[in-house]
Amino acid sequence: MSVTHDEVRKIAQLAELDVSDDALPLLAEQMSRILEYVAQINAVPASEAVKPFVPGPDAVRFRPDEVKPAPLAFGPAELAPAFRDGFFLVPKLGQFEQEEG
Amino acid sequence: MSDPSDALASAKAAADRIVKLKRLNACLTPIKELRKSLVVQASTAHPSGVLYGMPVAVKDNICTLEFTTSCGSKILEGYRSPYEATAVAKLKAAGALIAGKTNCDEFGMGSSTEHSAYGRSFHPFDKTRVPGGSSGGSAALVAAGAVPAALGSETGGSVRQPASLCGVVGIKPTYGRVSRYGLVAFASSLDQIGPFTKDVRDSATLLEAMSGVDPRDSTSVPLPVPHYAAQLNGNIKGLKLGLPKEYMIGGLDPEVNAAVQAAVEKLQSLGAEVVEISLPHTDYAVATYYIIATAEASANLARFDGIRYGARVEGNDPTALYGNTRGAGFGAEVKRRIILGTYVLSSGYYDAYYLRAQKVRTLIRQDFLKAFEHVDAIVTPTTPTAAFKIGEKSDDPLQMYLSDIFTISCNLAGICGLSLPCGFTANPKLPIGLQLLGKPFGEQTILKLAHAYEQCTGWHKEKPALK
Numbered sequence: 082m083s084v085t086h087d088e089v090r091k092i093a094q095l096a097e098l099d100v101s102d103d104a105l106p107l108l109a110e111q112m113s114r115i116l117e118y119v120a121q122i123n124a125v126p127a128s129e130a131v132k133p134f135v136p137g138p139d140a141v142r143f144r145p146d147e148v149k150p151a152p153l154a155f156g157p158a159e160l161a162p163a164f165r166d167g168f169f170l171v172p173k174l175g176q177f178e179q180e181e182g
Numbered sequence: 183m184s185d186p187s188d189a190l191a192s193a194k195a196a197a198d199r200i201v202k203l204k205r206l207n208a209c210l211t212p213i214k215e216l217r218k219s220l221v222v223q224a225s226t227a228h229p230s231g232v233l234y235g236m237p238v239a240v241k242d243n244i245c246t247l248e249f250t251t252s253c254g255s256k257i258l259e260g261y262r263s264p265y266e267a268t269a270v271a272k273l274k275a276a277g278a279l280i281a282g283k284t285n286c287d288e289f290g291m292g293s294s295t296e297h298s299a300y301g302r303s304f305h306p307f308d309k310t311r312v313p314g315g316s317s318g319g320s321a322a323l324v325a326a327g328a329v330p331a332a333l334g335s336e337t338g339g340s341v342r343q344p345a346s347l348c349g350v351v352g353i354k355p356t357y358g359r360v361s362r363y364g365l366v367a368f369a370s371s372l373d374q375i376g377p378f379t380k381d382v383r384d385s386a387t388l389l390e391a392m393s394g395v396d397p398r399d400s401t402s403v404p405l406p407v408p409h410y411a412a413q414l415n416g417n418i419k420g421l422k423l424g425l426p427k428e429y430m431i432g433g434l435d436p437e438v439n440a441a442v443q444a445a446v447e448k449l450q451s452l453g454a455e456v457v458e459i460s461l462p463h464t465d466y467a468v469a470t471y472y473i474i475a476t477a478e479a480s481a482n483l484a485r486f487d488g489i490r491y492g493a494r495v496e497g498n499d500p501t502a503l504y505g506n507t508r509g510a511g512f513g514a515e516v517k518r519r520i521i522l523g524t525y526v527l528s529s530g531y532y533d534a535y536y537l538r539a540q541k542v543r544t545l546i547r548q549d550f551l552k553a554f555e556h557v558d559a560i561v562t563p564t565t566p567t568a569a570f571k572i573g574e575k576s577d578d579p580l581q582m583y584l585s586d587i588f589t590i591s592c593n594l595a596g597i598c599g600l601s602l603p604c605g606f607t608a609n610p611k612l613p614i615g616l617q618l619l620g621k622p623f624g625e626q627t628i629l630k631l632a633h634a635y636e637q638c639t640g641w642h643k644e645k646p647a648l649k
Contacts, residue, residue, distance in 0.1 A: 089521065096480060096524040097487070097501070098517055099509025108518065114580055115522060119469040122542050123534065133540030134547050136357040136371055136596035137401035144397065153264035154247055160264065162494035169489050171500050 084112045189227055189235030189279070193220035196237035196281050199328040206326060208303045208319035210242055211249050211282035219248045223279040231277025233391060238273055239324075239332040241317050242283040243290055244375060245364040246270050249280070253366050254288045254298035254316075257492050257511025267364025268399065269333065269375045269392045276391040281329050284319030288513045289483065290337055290368045292316045293585050295344070296576045297515040304572075306348055307645070308610055311569040314344030317378070321348040324378045325613075327645075331388055332378045337368045338471050339564075339589025341376040342601035346564035346615025349603045351385045351632070351642070352378045354589075356623045357596035358403035360389075361396030369478035370401075372471075372593045381642050382602060382633040386410035389625060408626050414633040419453030421631060424557035428464035429588060435567045441605030441614040442563045445635065449561070452634050459557060461549040466542050467591040468583055473526050473539035474594070479516075480523030486511065518579060547595040554621045559628050562588055564601040564615030588617060598625045602632045603641035613641075 086105040089112060093100040100108065163170035197217045200209050209216070220237070227234060240246055243253040245263035252258045270280060287297040295303040295318025303318045305311040306326035313322040317334025321344035324332050334341040336354040345352025353376045360375050367373060377388035390411060395404040425446065430439070450456050488494035488507030495510045497503035512520070526535035553560060565588060575582040592599040597619060604616035616635070620628040636642055 084525075092521050092524050092528065093517075094505075095528070096520050097484070097504040097508055098512070098520060099505035100517065100521075101509075104514075108521065111518060111579055112522060112525070115472065115583075116525070118580055119473050119526075119535065119539075122466050122469045122473070122538050125463065125466055125538075125542050125545065127538065127541040127545060131541040131544050133537070134544040134596075138358060138403050142400050142404075144400075155264050157490065160261075160491040162488060162492070171489060172496070172498060172503055174499060 084109050084116060184229050184234060186225060186229065189224040190221065192235040193224040193237060193279050196220065196329055200282065200323070203323070203326050203328045205309070206304050206306060206322045207301050208285050208313070208322040209239065209282045210252065210285050210300055210319070215249070216282045220279055220281060223248070227279060228275060228277045231275065232387060233273060234277030236278050236331060237281035237329045238278045239281045239284045239320055239329045240270060241286050241320050241332070241334045243286060243335055243366040244270060244333055245366070246280055246283065249283045251283065251366065252300070254286045254300060255511065255513065255516070256299040257486050257507070259299070259493060261492055263364070265364060267375070268361035268396045270364065272392050273388070284317070284323060284332060286319055287316035288516050289366065289479070290316040290335055290340055291479070291515050291519055293339070293343055293582050294576065295319060296572065297513055299513055302572065305569050308569065308612065310571055311612070312347070312572055314347035314569065316340040318344045320378050321345055321350055321352065324348070324350045324380060330379065331384055333375055334378055335365055335373060335375050336593060337372045337475055338593050339586045341378065342564050342589050342599055342615070342617060343586060345378055345601040346617070347569040347613065349613025349641070350378050350380055351382055351600065351602045352376060353385050353389055353600040353625070354592060354598060355389060355393065355625060356598040358401055359598070359623065359625065360392050361399040361402045363396055363398040367482040369475040370482060371478060372475060382629060382636050383411055383414055385600070386414060386629045386633070403623070405623055410626055410629050413626060414630060416634045416637055418449070418631050418634045421454045421559065421627065422557045423449060423454050423456045423631070424459035424553050424560045425456055426459050426461045426464065426560060426562060428461050429562040431566070433566050434563060437607045438563050438565070438567060438614050442616055445604040445616045446561055448639065449631065449635055452638065454631065457557065459553045459560065461553060461591065463542060463545045463549050464591060467546055467594060468587055470539045470542045470546065471590045471594060472522070472583055473535050474543060476519045476523035477527050477536050478523070480520045480527060483516070483520055515579070543594050546591055550591070550595045550597055559624070559631055560619040562617045562619070564588060564617040568607045568612035568614055592619055597622050598628060600628050600632055602636060604639070605641060606644070
């Protein structure tokens with residue numbers, strides 16, 4: 082299984098990861114080797130009847146849908162890189178601005 | 183210990199030892215901050231608790247109120263959690279003192295503690311070698327005697343593997359035994375918190391204190407918690423042990439093999455019966471793991487976006503901000519796994535990789551459940567070799583992944599396992615670990631076996647000379 086530089090770049094974009102062009106050759110080579118290795122699972126005879134295993138309790142327990150105070154020592158204002166008047170600040174959505182303009 | 187002055191003395195002594203062992207780069211908490219916090223904690227700890235005054239270091243991907251939680255990553259540098267992990271809260275309720283945060287591979291992704299943004303940790307007895315990982319800082323501090331106990335976390339062996347390499351006891355509890363609330367998620371269907379200690383009794387005590395259902399973690403299981411330590415009586419007569427033939431592989435170091443065989447004979451001499459078993463899908467465990475774990479990681483780590491918490495690198499629009507922040511904040515191994523996980527989940531590859539891996543995971547679990555119809559526990563080496571050299575595998579991710587070959591199946595199957603010392607290599611003198619795997623919620627059995635073995639061997643007390 083060989084992965085091209087372009088494929089790695091595209092996957093990195095999907096994962097919202099900025100990866101430099103310099104890093105692409107090594108990443109592509111390592112990814113190809115790893116994917117070649119993990120592809121061996123296709124040799125396992127696993128019929129359609131085999132259900133994917135989900136660990137944990139057999140039945141997921143739901144909590145009552147109640148509004149409770151958050152058990153936090155402090156709030157998001159102290160955690161967020163940029164926060165004002167109860168909102169997380171992000172850059173403007175350039176594309177929408179252009180459309181409006 | 184029940185006197186506050188004893189707790190204070192214990193806290194101060196732990197801080198002094200951590201300072202002396204600074205060369206290990208195992209503790210990430212600045213020493214001034216650690217000393218100050220330990221003094222406060224000692225004065226407010228619960229004197230009636232079974233862990234009163236015991237300093238417990240905590241892996242840096244487990245949230246604490248006392249110290250920052252960086253997960254060994256630049257993206258969470260200086261991050262202070264507004265809540266603490268349930269496991270930590272339970273240890274504190276039992277009187278433990280949180281003795282700083284320990285170095286680890288970034289977000290638990292690694293087997294050597296070389297992939298930390300805060301520098302690698304070193305093996306406590308050989309500075310040219312790794313302590314294992316990803317909980318290498320925790321294992322190194324316990325092995326070097328800086329703290330009597332530490333917490334680590336496991337996704338594919340990150341407690342048992344460093345425990346083996348450093349010569350201490352490490353437990354991976356059954357999935358659902360210990361709450362994951364406050365453990366920064368790597369792969370949610372695999373992650374568990376586990377203790378490191380010098381001996382089995384202390385591990386049993388810590389595990390009991392940490393275990394139990396938690397309303398904040400819906401995957402924790404509402405089963406009663408046994409009194410693990412109280413039942414360690416040395417009697418293992420009649421217990422049946424399985425020796426899986428698939429674990430006797432070509433890459434197994436002869437000295438590791440010999441030590442494990444000797445340990446098996448010792449367990450037999452104590453009254454355990456040993457039979458050969460088969461776990462036929464063992465060969466596929468590493469491949470299965472690196473599909474499922476990376477897929478889950480790619481989703482879990484999407485939360486680090488530079489918006490809500492953590493570091494931020496500005497961009498002209500939100501997409502550029504995400505990419506810049508994550509590109510600068512994550513290290514190479516984390517990026518590699520996120521990209522791999524995104525790939526196996528992407529359209530056209532999902533069925534061939536992710537869905538297939540989920541099915542193979544079921545087969546791996548079925549192998550164990552079938553084996554446990556005939557045996558009470560399974561015995562194997564923890565790792566194929568003793569501690570490897572710094573840099574030996576860091577440039578070859580696949581070789582690094584394969585060093586977890588004996589520990590990964592336990593996480594995929596959701597069962598419990600532990601590692602305890604069973605010998606040393608000759609030259610250099612490095613610890614060798616014995617792995618005991620137990621049925622789901624069968625921690626009591628493997629603790630009993632480990633304790634009985636430990637009582638008639640001295641490996642856990644032996645310290646190699648520092649190199």
